[in-house]
Structures are given as structure tokens and as C-alpha cells.
Amino acid sequence: MFWRRKEKEAAAAYERLAGACDECVEDKVPRGHVPVLVGEDDGPVQRFVVNVRLFRDPRMAALLDLGAQQFGHHQQGVLRIPCDVDRFRRIIDVISKTR
Incomplete structure (x- = not known):
């Protein structure tokens, strides 16, 4: 399931960005x-x-x-x-x- 792996990688990348810039993220964005x-x-x-x-x-x-x-x-x-x-x-x- 290639697309599932890409989806997980994208979610992980977003989490890293959101964690690095908490003041930039107003609310959590759903997956x-x-x-x-x-x-x-x-x-x-x-x-x-x-x-x-x-x-x-x-x-x-x-x-x-x-x-x-x-x-x-x-x-x-x-x-x-x-x-x-x-x-x-x-x-x-x-x-x-x-x-």
C-alpha cells in the first residue's frame, strides 16, 4: 500500500512542523x-x-x-x-x- 505509506510520511512531516512552530498553529488540523x-x-x-x-x-x-x-x-x-x-x-x- 504505497499511498498509505506516503500518507503516514506526510502526517509525520506535518507533526514535526507543527511541533516546531506551536505559536504558528492556531488549532490542530485534522488528518x-x-x-x-x-x-x-x-x-x-x-x-x-x-x-x-x-x-x-x-x-x-x-x-x-x-x-x-x-x-x-x-x-x-x-x-x-x-x-x-x-x-x-x-x-x-x-x-x-x-x-
């Missing part, structure tokens, strides 16, 4: 989820914890591309998506209902 900051420059920014399965959807891929265009591929810290918070919630709801 299989990614913390994301969502918000536009002039609006409110909100933290979401998103299931990694949702990133397979083309709508999420488009949002990640938008973030890469604005912030670059080598962002430091939490992943940031430049999107209206309400719009992001609607996208997550639609994706969750279709899966």
Missing part, C-alpha cells in the same frame, strides 16, 4: 485536511480547514491557480486563496454536495 486563508486584499480574511479531497475538483484547482498567480508558487506559511469568503463557502458547499 486529511489543509488550513487555508481565504480573502481578498481589501476584505476580511478567514481561516478554513479544507478536506484534501475537495482539491481534486476543477473549481478548487482554479482557485489554487488564482492564488499561485497572485502570491506565487512558493508561499511561506498557510496557503492563501484570494477569493471572497462568501463565494468560497458557496463553492465548498457545491463541491461537498456533488461528492
Whole structure:
């Protein structure tokens, strides 16, 4: 089970990072989820914890591309998506209902 080994390695790497920077981690992120900051420059920014399965959807891929265009591929810290918070919630709801 190659993918299980990779999943365990990723979880262990996250635990090492979380342990090294406790002041950076607000809450524990459940396994299989990614913390994301969502918000536009002039609006409110909100933290979401998103299931990694949702990133397979083309709508999420488009949002990640938008973030890469604005912030670059080598962002430091939490992943940031430049999107209206309400719009992001609607996208997550639609994706969750279709899966």
C-alpha cells in the first residue's frame, strides 16, 4: 500500500512542523485536511480547514491557480486563496454536495 505509506510520511512531516512552530498553529488540523486563508486584499480574511479531497475538483484547482498567480508558487506559511469568503463557502458547499 504505497499511498498509505506516503500518507503516514506526510502526517509525520506535518507533526514535526507543527511541533516546531506551536505559536504558528492556531488549532490542530485534522488528518486529511489543509488550513487555508481565504480573502481578498481589501476584505476580511478567514481561516478554513479544507478536506484534501475537495482539491481534486476543477473549481478548487482554479482557485489554487488564482492564488499561485497572485502570491506565487512558493508561499511561506498557510496557503492563501484570494477569493471572497462568501463565494468560497458557496463553492465548498457545491463541491461537498456533488461528492
